[in-house]
Amino acid sequence: MKSELKSISKLSMRFLGLLMMSTVILAVLNLLFISIFAIKEGAGISPWQVAKDSAEAIQQENGSYTLSEEMKVKLKEEQAWAVLIDDTSGKVIWNSDDLPENIPKEYTLSDIASLTRGYMDGYPTFTGEAEDGLIVVGFPKDSYWKYMQPGWDYQFIKNIPITLLILVICNIALIFIIYMATNYKFLKSVGPIVEGIQYLPKKEMVNVKEKGALSELAANINQTSAILQSQQRMLKRKEEARSNWIAGVSHDIRTPLSMVMGYVGQLEEEDKLDQESRQKITVIRKQSEKMKQLIDDLNLASKLEYNMQPIHLKDENLVAAVREVAVEFMNIDLEGKYPVEWTADEQVSVCVIPADKSLLKRAISNLIQNCMNHNEDGCTIYLSIDIGESKCVISVEDNGIGATKEQIQHLNNTPHYMLGSNSSGELRHGLGLLIVKQIISSHGGEVVIEQSHYGGLAVRMVLPIAE
Amino acid sequence: MDYIKQKRILLVDDEAALLEMVISILKNNGFQHIRTAETMKEAITVANDYKPEFAILDVMLPDGDGFALLKHLREMADYPVLFLTARGEDEDKFAGFDSGADDYLVKPFLPKELIFRIMAILRRSYKGENPKVNLNHCEIDFERAAVVKEGEDIPLTAKEFELLSALYRQAGRIVTIDALCEAAWGENPFGYENSLMAHIRRIREKIEENPSKPVSLLTVKGLGYKLIVEEH
Numbered sequence: 001m002k003s004e005l006k007s008i009s010k011l012s013m014r015f016l017g018l019l020m021m022s023t024v025i026l027a028v029l030n031l032l033f034i035s036i037f038a039i040k041e042g043a044g045i046s047p048w049q050v051a052k053d054s055a056e057a058i059q060q061e062n063g064s065y066t067l068s069e070e071m072k073v074k075l076k077e078e079q080a081w082a083v084l085i086d087d088t089s090g091k092v093i094w095n096s097d098d099l100p101e102n103i104p105k106e107y108t109l110s111d112i113a114s115l116t117r118g119y120m121d122g123y124p125t126f127t128g129e130a131e132d133g134l135i136v137v138g139f140p141k142d143s144y145w146k147y148m149q150p151g152w153d154y155q156f157i158k159n160i161p162i163t164l165l166i167l168v169i170c171n172i173a174l175i176f177i178i179y180m181a182t183n184y185k186f187l188k189s190v191g192p193i194v195e196g197i198q199y200l201p202k203k204e205m206v207n208v209k210e211k212g213a214l215s216e217l218a219a220n221i222n223q224t225s226a227i228l229q230s231q232q233r234m235l236k237r238k239e240e241a242r243s244n245w246i247a248g249v250s251h252d253i254r255t256p257l258s259m260v261m262g263y264v265g266q267l268e269e270e271d272k273l274d275q276e277s278r279q280k281i282t283v284i285r286k287q288s289e290k291m292k293q294l295i296d297d298l299n300l301a302s303k304l305e306y307n308m309q310p311i312h313l314k315d316e317n318l319v320a321a322v323r324e325v326a327v328e329f330m331n332i333d334l335e336g337k338y339p340v341e342w343t344a345d346e347q348v349s350v351c352v353i354p355a356d357k358s359l360l361k362r363a364i365s366n367l368i369q370n371c372m373n374h375n376e377d378g379c380t381i382y383l384s385i386d387i388g389e390s391k392c393v394i395s396v397e398d399n400g401i402g403a404t405k406e407q408i409q410h411l412n413n414t415p416h417y418m419l420g421s422n423s424s425g426e427l428r429h430g431l432g433l434l435i436v437k438q439i440i441s442s443h444g445g446e447v448v449i450e451q452s453h454y455g456g457l458a459v460r461m462v463l464p465i466a467e
Numbered sequence: 468m469d470y471i472k473q474k475r476i477l478l479v480d481d482e483a484a485l486l487e488m489v490i491s492i493l494k495n496n497g498f499q500h501i502r503t504a505e506t507m508k509e510a511i512t513v514a515n516d517y518k519p520e521f522a523i524l525d526v527m528l529p530d531g532d533g534f535a536l537l538k539h540l541r542e543m544a545d546y547p548v549l550f551l552t553a554r555g556e557d558e559d560k561f562a563g564f565d566s567g568a569d570d571y572l573v574k575p576f577l578p579k580e581l582i583f584r585i586m587a588i589l590r591r592s593y594k595g596e597n598p599k600v601n602l603n604h605c606e607i608d609f610e611r612a613a614v615v616k617e618g619e620d621i622p623l624t625a626k627e628f629e630l631l632s633a634l635y636r637q638a639g640r641i642v643t644i645d646a647l648c649e650a651a652w653g654e655n656p657f658g659y660e661n662s663l664m665a666h667i668r669r670i671r672e673k674i675e676e677n678p679s680k681p682v683s684l685l686t687v688k689g690l691g692y693k694l695i696v697e698e699h
Contacts, residue, residue, distance in 0.1 A: 247556075254553035255482055258575035262488040265578035266495055285577075292575050296555065310558075317657065320645035323690050330687065331640040332580065342689025349644075350657045 012187055016179055023175060047126040047137065047144055050074065054082050055128030055135040058094065065094035072096075075137070081123075082137045084130055085112070093133060103138070118146055189214040196221045205229055239306040246302040250295040257295070261288045293369055297431045300362065304438040311442050313354040318463070319344070319385055321357055322394055325364040326383050337378035338371070344384040351387045353465055355443055363439040366432040367396035367459050373432075375400030375456070382454055391445075392463045398456035408457075411449045436461070470596055471589045472497040477519035479503070479510045479536065480551070481529050489523065489551070492578040493585075507531040507539075514540055521589060524568075526552035526559065534566040541567060547592040549584060551576075583640065591636045600635055601697040602683040604676040607631060614673045621673045626651045626666055634684070634694035643691040667692060 057071035065084055067075075075082060075096060084094035085107050092105045102121055104111070115125045115136060123138035124146045156163075189211065196208040196218070206225035208218040264285045268278065303309035326340045333339075364383075371381050379400035386393040403411070411433065436459070437447050445463035452458035476493065478501055480486050486503045493501055502517045504510035507530045514522075522540060526533040537548055547569040552559070555573040563571040569588045572581060600607045605616035612628045614621040623631065633650035634642055648659045651666070667686075671678040685693045 251553050251555075254555070254574040255485060258553075259484060259488055261575045261577055262485075262492060266492060269495070269578070288575070289577075299555070317645065317655075320643065323643040323645055326690050327641040327643050327687070330690070331583075332577070340690075342687075344689060346689070349660045352657075 011190075012183065015183075016176065019175065019179055020172065023171075047124070047139055048128075050078060050080065051082075051126040051128035051135055051137040053128070054137055055130040058084060058130050058135060060132065067094075067096070079140045079143075080137050082135055084133050084135050086133045100138075186214070189218070193217055193221060196225070200225060200228065203228065203232060240308070243302045243306045243308050247299055250299045253291075253295055257288060257291055261285065261292070264288060290373065294431070297366070297435055301431060301435050301438065304435065304442070309359075311356045311359065313356055313443075315352050316355045316357045316360070318351040318353060318355065318360070318392055318394065319349055321355070321361050322364055322383055322385055325361050325368065328365070329368050329381075335378075338368075338375075338381055340368070340381045340383060342384070343382045344386070348385055348387060351385060351392045351465070353392060353443075353463060355463070356439075359439045360443070363436040363461065364394065364396065366436050367461075370432050370459075371396065371398040371400060371456070379456060380454070382452070387465075390465055392465055394461045394463070395458055396461075397452035397454050397458040399452070399454040400456040402451060402456040405451075408449055408451065433459075471586065471593065473499060474520040474589060474593070475500040475502070475517060477502055477504065477510065477514055477517060477522040479505070479507075479522065479528065479533070480525040481505050481527070482525075489581070492581060495578070496582045505529075507536045510536055511539055514543060518544065520546050520593075521585070522546065522548045523551050523585075524548060526550055526554050526563070534562060537566050537568060547588045549588060551581075583637075586638075587636050590638070594632065594635075600638075602674055603695065603697060604683065605674050607635070607674070609635075616674070623670075623673070627670050627673070630663075630666055631670060631694070634692060635696065638694050638696040641687050641691045641693045647692065 054067065054071055054075065057068040058065055059068070067082070076098075080096075081099045081103070082096045083092045083099065083103065085091070086093045090107045090109070090112075092107075095103075100121070100123070103123075107115075112127075112134065114120075116127050119125060120136075120138060122141045124141075124144040125136050125138045128135040128137070192208045193214055196206045199206045200221070206221060208221050210218045210222065264281055267273070267281050268285055273281070300309065323342075326342065329338070330340050368381055368383075371379060375398060379398045382395070382397040382399075384395045384397075386395070433447075440447050440461050440463065443463055445461060448460045448462060450458050450460070476498060478486060478489055478493075480489070480503075483505065486505070490501055490503070502513050502519070504513045505528075507528045510524075510528075513519075522537075524533040524536060528536065533550055533552065540546075540548070548567070550563045550568045550571045551574065552563075552571070553574045560571050560573075569592070570584050572584055594609055599615075600609065605614050607614055607623075609628075609632065611620075612623045614623060629651045630647055633647055644660060644663060648663055651663070652659050667684065668678070671681050671684055674683055675681045683695050685695065687693060
């Protein structure tokens, strides 16, 4: 919950920053543009300057006034006219040649003030001080827009820097408020969506309220979640169905197999059998025991694979568990073909770790069964348990036919055959060992297969000892 | 041993063929008195009439499960029960033991296994009835907790008695060191192995002709001990 709030506020801060920055950049750019434009457009001579220049260029000679040729040309270029008004009489004492007709020849003080501030007969007029009077230059109509400031309050001018600063701050605040107002709803609806998206990969049911600006997005997320959930349910149901199917089949095979084993076991014990029949019966008995093993393995493997086998961890004495399995095998080894030898150190009698005893016993008994299955002519099985500081190693070894290096490597590295796509002959081979690996890994340990120094195969189950 | 084979056995399973097979196993092994039932209802009727001393029950019956049947049977009388079932899950086993069964055997099974289990249960449950057990060189009288060797009574201590009882229940089979320690010293019997060896040595002095070359109480190195009982 915290993380997505963080990411949202980060997101909105970044967005706001971007907004502010673009506003500033925009304002600066605009100012720049306007000033460039103003400089460019105002590149010609200012009309006030023209009036001032004219005033300087007029000269008196023998009571009459003349304008310098240079200035005359300039005025012509500008299509402007000019008059010189006498300071004392207010009469025009000189005028340019192209003076429009309705320009008066005499001016009162108020006329002067008016033309200084504005226009004369529609002509924008500008004044300049000459030696004996006032030069008034009139530019063509609509050539200049004239506006004279009415005057400013002194305090206003004095406070302009602070006023500007306040204005800028107000602008920023305004932008922020507008931004927050327009985005409040948006942000509010983004929150749950972000949260929803973050919950999606956790395979949890997600229900985002479908309201606000992003209701469509919320609906999509809810749909996605619903699809994920239903797929997961389907998958689970499928796995359950498969596991139940295997359980059902193995259950149904048990009763008929009981009949086979029951009668074969009785036949084997009969005295009046000839050698050949006895051998055949022994084969049947052994094969039916293998089938029994296979059924048990199949059922357990599928349950472990689909996590349907509850694992009950309890503090157990591993030594006792290994002994129990060993003794179970010795008690049913009818022919004595598979003697079991306990090779652990005599001092070893207790090794307590949290374990599911029945599963661990199953792993050990599968390994012993494997020794027997791969050594039809009999072999000695060596059991031992080594207790180290952080781990405990249960070894099941034999002096039978063993395996080649390649085979051992294969056994160590073969993936779950249930997951593998290889449906060839290897299938049956790994089931017993697969269960051992599954059980040991569910105890946090690992299985190591190697050559035994007794000549056959050695399988070591390495289990961690908790502090 | 004969007294055990005289026990009245009730056998319940919905599969007629399986009933027949189990009967043949039991008869081959000397059991004489067996009655069968295929449903829960029938089982209760038979039990009422037959007063069995031991029952072998299937868990899944057409008109109920074996756990419920066991409850009914226990209301009438208390005798040992073995579940024989195709349901091999651990939970089922726990449920079986929880309901008060003495043992639980999953199908398929070898006849030998079934007989061993039955014998162990019956020996434990009816040990008071035939207190004398013959060994190679002596006789154990469990009722008086004594060994009778060459006409001489040698009393057994409490621990020796417990150990011999545990070994006798599994006569002919190896009993692990841990199981023996548990029988004598209770749950989680860690660190009693040396004591166990001392007690075994003393038992041997009482029951063996030559304690250093035992023939009745055998050692299986590192794993456990085995009591050999002479059958008549």
